[in-house]
Amino acid sequence: MKVTVKYFASIREAIGQGSELRDTTATTLAGLRDELLAVSPAHADSLARGKAVRMALNQVMSDETATLSEGCEVAFFPPVTGG
Numbered sequence: 001m002k003v004t005v006k007y008f009a010s011i012r013e014a015i016g017q018g019s020e021l022r023d024t025t026a027t028t029l030a031g032l033r034d035e036l037l038a039v040s041p042a043h044a045d046s047l048a049r050g051k052a053v054r055m056a057l058n059q060v061m062s063d064e065t066a067t068l069s070e071g072c073e074v075a076f077f078p079p080v081t082g083g
Contacts, residue, residue: 030064
């Protein structure tokens with residue numbers, strides 16, 4: 001299926017792009033993250049397991065168990081604080 005992946009803040013800077021259209025066989029956010037880890041060293045470092053990475057599915061904060069669907073939008077970003 002095709003999904004739009006968006007990267008924000010330090011993740012975008014490390015990967016060198018703000019968004020991409022990807023074909024994926026993943027069915028969950030966890031599966032997509034695992035696929036992305038294999039794309040490049042920058043992806044692997046920025047999205048590594050154990051790193052604090054927030055995810056949103058169709059602009060709703062989601063955990064790794066969220067189910068992907070054709071044409072969905074996934075966003076990865078570092079934790080942010082207000083103040």
